[in-house]
Amino acid sequence: MRRRGWIGSALAGVTVVTLLTGCSDQPDNANNATRDPATPAAAPTAAAAPAGQVTASAPIALLLDEPATGILAAVVDSGTTVNLIDKGVTRPVALPGKAAALVAGKPGEVLIAVPGKIVRVDVASGALTTVAVDGDLHSVGLRPDGSLVAGLADGRVLLLDADGTVRHTITGLSAADAIDTGDGSVVVVDRRQSAIVELDLDAHKLGLALRAGDGVTNMIGDHFGRRLVTDTAGAELLVYTTDPLVLHQRFPVGSSPYALAYDQRSETVWVTLTGSNEVVGYELSTGIPVEVGRYPTVRQPNSVTVDARTGDLFVGSATGDGLQRIGADQRKRGQ
Numbered sequence: 001m002r003r004r005g006w007i008g009s010a011l012a013g014v015t016v017v018t019l020l021t022g023c024s025d026q027p028d029n030a031n032n033a034t035r036d037p038a039t040p041a042a043a044p045t046a047a048a049a050p051a052g053q054v055t056a057s058a059p060i061a062l063l064l065d066e067p068a069t070g071i072l073a074a075v076v077d078s079g080t081t082v083n084l085i086d087k088g089v090t091r092p093v094a095l096p097g098k099a100a101a102l103v104a105g106k107p108g109e110v111l112i113a114v115p116g117k118i119v120r121v122d123v124a125s126g127a128l129t130t131v132a133v134d135g136d137l138h139s140v141g142l143r144p145d146g147s148l149v150a151g152l153a154d155g156r157v158l159l160l161d162a163d164g165t166v167r168h169t170i171t172g173l174s175a176a177d178a179i180d181t182g183d184g185s186v187v188v189v190d191r192r193q194s195a196i197v198e199l200d201l202d203a204h205k206l207g208l209a210l211r212a213g214d215g216v217t218n219m220i221g222d223h224f225g226r227r228l229v230t231d232t233a234g235a236e237l238l239v240y241t242t243d244p245l246v247l248h249q250r251f252p253v254g255s256s257p258y259a260l261a262y263d264q265r266s267e268t269v270w271v272t273l274t275g276s277n278e279v280v281g282y283e284l285s286t287g288i289p290v291e292v293g294r295y296p297t298v299r300q301p302n303s304v305t306v307d308a309r310t311g312d313l314f315v316g317s318a319t320g321d322g323l324q325r326i327g328a329d330q331r332k333r334g335q
Contacts, residue, residue: 032155032174037191038215038232040274041256043300043319047277051295052313052326057083060316060323062099063259063303068107070309071123074316074323075099075112082112084123085323093126095119101139101178106146113137118148118164131164139188141181149186151176157188157199168204173197182221185242189219189229196229196238198245208245213238222262226284228269230257237271237282237289251289253280259304265311265328268292272301272315279304279315279326293331298324 062075072085079098084091097114105111105120112119118131118140131148135158139151147167148160155173158166178189186199194216200207215233222228226248229238237257239249255275262269268281269289277297282289298317301324305314311328 032193034174034192035194035215037175037177038194038217040217040232040258040300040302040318043274043277046296046299046321048296050298050315050322050324052324052330054298054322054324057316057320057323059318059320060303061318062102063305063314063316063323064102064104064110065305065307065314066108066110066123067104067308069123070307072305072314072323073102073110073121073123074303075102082110082121084121084126086123091126093121093128096128096130100137103140103142103179105142111140111142111148113140113150118150131160131162133158133160133164138175138177139179141179141186143181143186144184149179149181151179151188155190157186159186159201159204170199170205172206177217178219180219180221180227182223182227183225183242185225187219187221187227187240187242187245189216191216194231194233196227196240196245198242210240210245210247213250217258218260220260220262222269223264228260228262230260230271232256232258237269239284239289249284249287249289251282253282253289254278259302261304261306261313263306263311263313264308266292270304270306270313272297272304274300274302277301279313281331295326295331298322 058076064073074083099112101113110121115136120129135152141149146162150158157170157176159168173190174192177191188197196212197209198207213231213234217232219229227240237253254273257271259272270281281293297315298321300318301315302318303316313326315324
């Protein structure tokens with residue numbers, strides 16, 4: 001595996017900073033240097049039985065445990081339905097478009113990005129409300145003040161009031177594919193540029209940007225304000241902090257790392273490896289990630305989430321091989 005040192009990463013970051021900030025006030029992003037977005041590897045036939053318990057499910061594209069209730073939200077049917085799963089009971093809810101992103105909203109709520117809309121789902125009742133957005137959404141986030149952030153396929157990032165009124169539009173990216181709004185800052189992943197960008201919210205423009213490996217895909221935040229990122233093409237886990245945006249850790253994790261979940265109870269980040277049908281946990285308190293668990297998964301583990309109340313780990317198969325639960329107690333026995 002090709003490895004790059006800190007100097008190489010820093011130089012690549014400087015190149016992207018110049019490119020992105022130079023375009024921050026331009027509606028036309030045609031001059032951005034891009035690549036085809038990285039995608040998860042096609043998983044082989046599972047070589048080992050999945051750990052824990054597996055229940056039948058349609059192919060799962062996105063998966064999230066709503067922190068306040070523990071209700072699982074699983075996007076299925078090629079992105080057009082969200083299944084709300086509570087104590088073994090599944091309630092399907094039709095979506096007004098194909099889902100591109102699924103994130104936590106207010107307590108008891110999840111947000112789903114579909115073309116032209118942010119969908120707010122009350123996970124207890126299944127009730128939907130929508131916020132109209134002018135564009136093809138790739139990502140969405142909720143800020144601490146209740147305002148929204150929408151990332152679009154054309155690279156625009158919209159800062160919205162809760163009712164959808166556009167406060168500011170930030171341009172310059174090739175696409176805004178993932179958003180995290182933890183600790184009040186807004187960080188965006190651009191897969192086509194394999195870049196991570198912190199927005200300058202005071203000036204309403206792109207801020208510091210860094211190259212993110214060879215082909216970044218997904219990002220989540222944790223309660224320390226870190227941004228945890230999968231470099232799917234480069235087979236690495238990347239860890240950033242903001243204000244200013246800095247790469248703190250990078251670590252080879254295996255074949256095609258893709259989905260991420262963070263367990264605050266054990267301070268562990270879980271990463272799925274679609275190239276080997278595994279999920280691997282890393283503790284991040286030292287200067288380098290330390291592996292604390294590795295488990296075989298259902299085939300094509302494109303989604304993963306953690307029940308914040310129990311620590312149970314859930315993995316979704318994108319090929320219809322089921323929804324997997326690895327209990328926190330099971331993981332402890334396996335250590």
